[in-house]
Amino acid sequence: MLHIVGLGVSDDSIPYNIEDIIQKADIVYLEVFTSPDINTSQIRRICPTLQMAPRWLVEDGRRILEESEYKDVVLASYGDPLVATTHTELRVRAAQRGIPVNVVHGPSAITTLVGECGLHHYMMGRMATIMSEDTLLETPYMVSYRNAVLGNHTLLLLEYNQDADFFLKADVALQRLSDAEKSYRRGVFTPDRHCIVACRIGTKRQLVVSGSLSSLEGYDFGEPPHSIILTGRLHFTECDAIRVLTRCMDGPPENQTIKSIPQQMIEKYTPMIHKSIQDLPDCSNNEKLIVQNAISYIQDAQRALESGQDEVAILSIGYADGLVDALRISHGMDPKI
Template sequence: MLWFVGLGISGFKSIPAEALDVLSKADIVYMEQFTSPIGKSDLTKIKNATKGEFRPAKRWLVEDGNEILKNSKKKKVVLLSYGDPYIATTHIELRTRAIEEKIKTHSIHASSSLTSMIGECGLHFYKVGRIATIMSEMKSLTTPYYVIYKNIIEGNHTVLLLEYNQDKDFFLDPKDALDGLLETEKGQKRNVISSDSYAIIASRVGFKDQSIISGKISSLKKKDFGKPPHTVIIPGRLHFTESDALKILGQCIDEPFDNSEKTKKIPVQMMEKYVPMVREALKEVEPHYKDQKEYQAILENAELYINDAEKFLEDGQDEVAILSIGYADGLVDALRLAKGMDPKM
């Protein structure tokens, strides 16, 4: 039998009573700490509540899963994890494998830091978009950057988990994560993140020294957020009740504001660049064909395609808008080439 047990977010005291009973009857208890650390005091209390064998579980052991599954076939085994057991996809996969191998599984759920921190910040949970993790390597920040971009475009909030290395006892500092995003912006240039962007740093959620600090990135970089773990949240479109809650439930350095106002969809950015460019090129080439009636239809079609592109974009038909401006650009280039003009000018 294999139990998946969540510890909640407040250490030993948040462990459900049902879970304590299961721990006292288990043959082997695996304590997984790679998703989040457990304090020494809490770890000692959990060991004392365990009557069977207590084993720390490294990431590789849980991901491999063979030892846990082998023991679960003949013994009562518990896999303990911070928060809720199924926030980690690794645990879901392990449970699936267990069921496929005819091993009985049971679950004891508990509060998760992900759901808890959203409420503690005063944000609406249904507005949380895709979650991303920021690692210390700069080259890995492109993915979270575009997760933020897509979420902001849709008005959603982005939860950014920060790298935690259990073996090295390493936690990525939230200020380093913000610096990394600012550096990524310099290369991507989508106007997603700037020093004026609004962000939230949620620290040690669920513990007595919990801290929620929000403000412009430029303001946050001057703060000391204390001991880890930390999570960065980049809000999207803030409802007025969210803004009010942020100011009351935590430390608000700057007045909350909407991050989505400055960020535009890629099609909009493309249209803002190419529509004026194609219009200017069309205007330049028209005098070369003013006495040639056989080309007037082509000139008119190019103008119509430009107008259609703007109308399609306005109607939310982004792909068709891009196609239309592409057709217009192609016609204008052909007309320029026919007169020996450089189409790239």
């Protein structure tokens, strides 16, 4: 049998029912590549024969599954075990081989982190991980952008390489995100953007710091692990919690949103197209029909944007622009846009 169990967010939070499972097991593995920097003294006291499970052992899984066919095997991890995709994949493979699987959930560091920052869980958007390679910044940047457009918060996990004993620190990650803003220019990581940095959550050395990117620049967050939350549209109760529960460098804004690229395009091009129409000389009746079609496309773009049809909005404003430019060219005028 295979037991996949969660130990909670710290070494002193292991539940009694999991202690019982561990003590009765034939083999106990502790996976630490998803939960670094945790004191393992309690679980070692419970199980002196504890074996550390590196990433390759869990991802490969064959040894654990083979042992589980004839022995009682525990795969333990801090937090909730099924937050890690490797554990879910191992559970599926065990079920496919007819191996009984017992899952015992534990408190997750992710949900704990959100609560410790004073944020509402239902306002959290998609998560992403920031890696040390510059070429891998596009995904966390665009995930943050899409969440921000919806007004949602973004949890950004920072790279941990168990083999190299490497943690990406928050100050480095924040600087790299600020640098990425110069390339992508969508207004996500500007100096006034509000963030929360959570450090060593669940330990006695826990620290949560909040503020604008500029106010957090150069801050010493101490030893990792660190995580970053880019806040979206904050409820007033979240603002109150941030002021009270975090080391607040400057006050959190209640209405921090980002306009989507389609919205920015419609707002930019609509007045420009109207101005181009006004600059046209006297038009024939057929040309007036073309102008009316262009105005209809502008209206279609605005309706599509309001209904969430971003692609239709961009196409419609493009059609309007093209029609008006064609009229200008036919009158010997340069295209306006």
